[in-house]
Amino acid sequence: MTGAGSLLPLRSRLRTLKPTAFGADPTGARMERIRRSPNFADGVFQNPVGARTRPSGSALDFAKVYFRKEDRVRRAPAGVIPVHPTTLADLSRPPASGLRLTWMGHSSVLAEIDGRRVLFDPVWGERCSPFAFAGPKRLHPVPVSLAALGPVDVVVISHDHYDHLDLPTIRALASIDTVFAVPLGVGAHLEHWGVPPGHLRELDWNESTEVAGTRLTATPARHFCGRGLRNRQHTLWASWVVTGPKHRIYHSGDTGYFPGFKEIGAEHGPFDATMIQIGAYSDFWPDIHMTPAEGVQAHLDLQGNDPAAGVMLPIHWGTFNLAPHAWAEPGEWTKDAAEEAGQAVAFPWPGEPFEPAGRLPADSWWRVVSAPVARPWRRPGGTQTVPEAARGDLDLAGER
Numbered sequence: 001m002t003g004a005g006s007l008l009p010l011r012s013r014l015r016t017l018k019p020t021a022f023g024a025d026p027t028g029a030r031m032e033r034i035r036r037s038p039n040f041a042d043g044v045f046q047n048p049v050g051a052r053t054r055p056s057g058s059a060l061d062f063a064k065v066y067f068r069k070e071d072r073v074r075r076a077p078a079g080v081i082p083v084h085p086t087t088l089a090d091l092s093r094p095p096a097s098g099l100r101l102t103w104m105g106h107s108s109v110l111a112e113i114d115g116r117r118v119l120f121d122p123v124w125g126e127r128c129s130p131f132a133f134a135g136p137k138r139l140h141p142v143p144v145s146l147a148a149l150g151p152v153d154v155v156v157i158s159h160d161h162y163d164h165l166d167l168p169t170i171r172a173l174a175s176i177d178t179v180f181a182v183p184l185g186v187g188a189h190l191e192h193w194g195v196p197p198g199h200l201r202e203l204d205w206n207e208s209t210e211v212a213g214t215r216l217t218a219t220p221a222r223h224f225c226g227r228g229l230r231n232r233q234h235t236l237w238a239s240w241v242v243t244g245p246k247h248r249i250y251h252s253g254d255t256g257y258f259p260g261f262k263e264i265g266a267e268h269g270p271f272d273a274t275m276i277q278i279g280a281y282s283d284f285w286p287d288i289h290m291t292p293a294e295g296v297q298a299h300l301d302l303q304g305n306d307p308a309a310g311v312m313l314p315i316h317w318g319t320f321n322l323a324p325h326a327w328a329e330p331g332e333w334t335k336d337a338a339e340e341a342g343q344a345v346a347f348p349w350p351g352e353p354f355e356p357a358g359r360l361p362a363d364s365w366w367r368v369v370s371a372p373v374a375r376p377w378r379r380p381g382g383t384q385t386v387p388e389a390a391r392g393d394l395d396l397a398g399e400r
Contacts, residue, residue, distance in 0.1 A: 018228070019130045019131065020167065020192075020193070021129075021130035021131075021162075021167040021227070022130055022227050022228040023160065023165075023167075023188065023189030023192055023193070023227050023228070024188045024189055024191070024192035025188060025232065025234060026185045026187075026188040026234050026235070027188070030185065030187065030188060030202075031234070033184065034184055034185055034234060034236075037184060037204050037236075038204075039204065039205055039236065043233075044232070044233035044234070045185075045225065045233050045234070045235070045236050045237075047222050047223070047224075047258075048220045048221075048222060048258055048260050049222060049258045049259070049260075050287075051222050051223075051224075051256055051287035051288055052285070052286075052287045052288075053223075053224040053285075053287075053288060055282075055284040055285050056283070056284055056285070056286070071324060073371065074326040074327065074371055074373075075321050075323075075324070075325070075326060075327050076139065076321060076327055077139060077327055077328075077366075077369040077370060078369055078370055078371050079368065079369035080140075080369060081139060081140035081318065081350070081366075081369055082349050082350075082365055082368070082369070083140050083141060083143050083349060083350050083351050084143055084348070084349040084350065084351035084352035084353075085143070085351070086102065086143040086144040086148075086351040086352075086353070087144075087148075088148050088150060090102075090353050091110070091112075091144075091149070091150055091353065092150065094112075094115070095112055095355050096355065096358070097355045097356070097357035097358060098113070098114050098115075098244075098246050098247055099111075099112065099113050099114070099244075099246075099247045099249070099272055099273065099355060099356055099357065100112040100353050100354065100355045101249075101273060101275070101313055101346070101353070101354060101355075101356065102143075102348075102351065102352070102353040102354075103275075103313060103315065103348050103350060103351075103352070104122070104142060104143055104144070104350060104351060105123075105138075105140060105142065105143070105318060105319035105350040105351075106121075106123055106163060106315065106316060106317070106318070106319035106320060107120065107121040107123070107158070107163070107164055107251075107253070107254075107275075107277065107315045107316045108120065108121050108122050108123050108124075109121070109251065109275050109313070109315065110149065110152075111242065111249055113214065113242060113244040113247050113249060114213075114214070114244030114245050114246050114247055115244075116153045116154075116211075116212050116213065116214045116244060117150070117151060117152050117153050117154075118152075118153065118154050118155075118156060118214065118216075118242055119149075119152045119154070119155045119156065119173075120156045120158070120240070120251045120275065121156070121157060121158055121164040121165075121251075121253070122146075122155060122166065122169045122170075122173065123163060123164065123165075123166040123169055124142050124145075124146055124166065124168065124169040124172070125138075125166045125167070125168045125169055126138050128161075128162040128163035128166065128320055128322075129162055130162065130167075130227070135162070136163070136320040136321055136322055137320075138319060138320065139318070139319055139320065139321065139327075140318075140319060140350055142351075143350050143351020144351060146169070146172050146173065151176070151178075152173070152176065152178045153178065153179065153211055153212045153214070154178060154179045154180070154181055154201075154211045154212070154214070154216065155170075155173055155178055155179070155180045155181070156180075156181045156182075156216065156240050156242070156251065157180065157181070157182040157183070157186055158183070158221070158237065158238055158239065158240065158251065158252075158253025158254065159183060159186070159221075159223060159225050159235070159236070159237035159238065159253055159254060160186050160189055160225050160226070160227050160235045160237075161225070161226070161227070161254065162227065163320055163322065164253070164254070165186070165189065165227075167193060170189075170190060170193050170195065171193055171194060174190075174193065174194045174195045174196075174199075178199065179199055179200075179201060179211050180195055180199055180200050180201065181201045181203065181209060181211070181216045181218075181240070182200065182201070182202055182203070183202070183203060183204075183218055183235065183236035183237060183238040184202055184203060184204045184218075184235070184236040185202075185225075185234050185235035185236055186202065186235050186236070187200045187202040188235070189227070189235075201216070203216075203217075203218035203238070204218065204236065205218055205219060205220045205236070205238060206218070206219065206220075213244070213245065214242060214243070214244050215241075215242070215243040215244075216240060216241070216242050216243075217240065217241040217242075217243070217268065218236075218238040218239075218240060219238060219239045219240065219241055219250075219260075219264045219268070220238070220239065220258075220260045220264070221237050221238055221239045221252065221253050221254065221255035221260075222255045222256040222257070222258045222260070222287065222288060223237040223253065223254045223255050223256070223288050223289075224237065224288060225237050237253060237254065237255075238253060239251060239252045239253050239255060239264070240253070241264070241268040241271075243268070247272045248268065248269070248270075248271050248272060249271055249272060249273050249274065249275070250264070250268070250269070250271045250273075250274040250275065250302055251274075251275045251315075252274070252275060252276045252277045252290075252295075252298065252315070253277065254277055254280075254288065254289060254316065255277060255288070255289075255290065255298075256286070256287040256288045256289060256290060256294075257290050257294040257297065257298060261298045261301035261302050262301045262302075264302060265301055265302035265303060265304055266304070269302050269303060269304065269309070270302070270303045270304055270306065270309040270310055271302060271303065271309070271310045272310050272311070272356050272357070273310055273311045273312070273313060273346075273356040274299050274302055274303075274310060274311075274312050274313065275313045275315045276290075276295040276296075276298055276299050276312055276313070276314060276315065277289065277290055277295060277315055277316040278290065278291070278292040278295035278296075278314040278315070278316060278317055278330045278333075278334050279314075279315075279316045279317025279318070279322070279323070279325075279330040280316055280317070280322040280323040281294075281323060281325065281330075282323045282324055282325065284324075289316075289323075291333070291377075292314070292329075292330050292333035292334040292337055292377075293333065293337045293377060295312075295314065295334065295337075296312065296334065296337040296338050296341055296343055296345075299312040299343065300341060300343065307341055307342045307343040307344070308344075310344075310356065311344050311345070311346055311356040311360060312338065312343060312344070312345045312346070313345075313346045313348075314330065314331070314334050314345065314346075314347070317330040317331065318330070318331070318350070318366070319350070326370075326371070326373050326374075327366075327370060328366040328367070328370035328371075328373050329373050331347065331364065331366045332364075332366075332373045332375065333375075333377050335347070335364060336375070336377070336378070337377075344360060345360075345362075346360045346361055346362070347360075347361055347362055347363065347364065347365065348361040349361070349365055
C-alpha cells in the first residue's frame with residue numbers, strides 16, 4: 001500500500017509510540033509568545049553568549065574515555081553513599097534564621113525561605129531517562145518520600161532535561177495544590193502530564209512572578225534544552241532568583257560560565273545562599289556545564305566578589321553518573337577551589353537540612369565511599385580557580 005493515505009495512519013501509529021516522558025511541543029498561543037521573546041531568533045532560543053551545545057571531538061574519542069574500564073570504576077562510588085534519614089520532624093520545625101536548605105541529591109533542593117517552601121528541580125525517579133529500563137540510574141535513594149516532604153508552595157524547574165524534569169515526580173506533585181514556575185515553553189510538558197494551566201507560571205528571562213509573598217525571577221543561563229528525538233530548542237532554560245521578605249537565594253540550573261553572573265548579582269544580589277552546578281562537566285562540552293572552579297567563580301560573581309556575602313551549596317553531582325569525571329571529583333575540586341578563594345561552602349549529606357546562617361556541614365563525606373581522586377586541577381602554589389571566561393579568554397560572539 002502506497003501514497004499519502006497510507007502515511008497518515010503510519011504517522012498516527014508513530015505518535016502513539018512516542019513515550020509520554022518526551023512531553024509535548026509548544027503550540028498555539030504558547031508558541032506565539034515564544035516567537036515574540038527577545039531571546040528567540042532564527043527559530044530557536046539563543047544563549048546569552050555563544051555556546052557549543054553539541055559535544056566537541058569525535059564520538060569515538062568520547063566512547064574511548066567513557067567506556068574505558070578503569071575510568072568506569074572511578075565514576076561510581078566504592079561503597080554506599082551516606083544519606084541523612086530526613087524526617088518530617090526535621091522539616092516541620094521552622095528554621096530559626098528563616099532560611100533552611102535541604103539538598104535531596106543532584107539539583108533537587110528544598111528551600112524553606114521566610115515561611116514558604118520552594119522545591120527546585122525535583123527528581124524522585126529511579127532513572128533520569130524517558131524509559132524505566134534504561135538510562136542513568138540513581139546512585140543513592142531519595143532521602144525522603146514526596147508524601148513525607150510536606151506541603152510545597154511552589155515547584156521551580158530550571159529546564160526540561162530528564163535529570164531536572166522528571167515525569168513521575170511531576171505527576172505526583174500535580175496531585176497537590178502547588179504552583180509550578182517554569183521557563184517559557186516548558187509549560188507544554190507539564191500540561192501534557194496533567195498540571196492544570198492555572199497552576200503554571202511560565203516566564204521568559206528577567207520576568208518575575210509572586211507566589212504567596214515570595215518573588216521568583218527567571219534569569220539567564222548558558223545551556224540548551226530538549227527531551228525527544230527532535231530537539232527543536234523551543235523550550236527555554238533558566239537560572240532562578242527567589243526573594244522573600246528577609247532572604248534571597250539563587251539556583252543556577254545547568255549552565256556554562258558566562259559574564260551574566262555578575263549582571264544577575266548586581267541586579268538581584270547579594271544572596272544569602274546560592275545553589276551552583278559543579279558536576280557533569282567535560283572538555284567535550286565546556287560551554288554548557290561549569291567545572292567546580294568555574295562554579296566557585298560564578299558564586300563570587302553573583303556576590304560582588306565578596307566571599308563573606310553568602311554560602312555556596314554545590315549541586316548537580318553525586319546522584320547520577322552523567323560525565324567522564326570521577327564520581328567524587330566535583331566535591332574535591334570544589335573544596336580546593338573554595339578554600340583558595342576563602343569561600344564558605346556547605347557539603348551536606350543528601351537529605352541533611354542546614355541553615356546558611358548557622359553551622360555549615362563541611363565534612364568530606366564522599367571520601368569514605370570514593371576511590372582515590374587525582375587532582376589534575378592543582379597547580380604549584382594552589383588550584384586553578386579562575387575560569388577562562390573570567391580571564392577574558394572567551395570570545396563572547398561564539399566559541400573559545
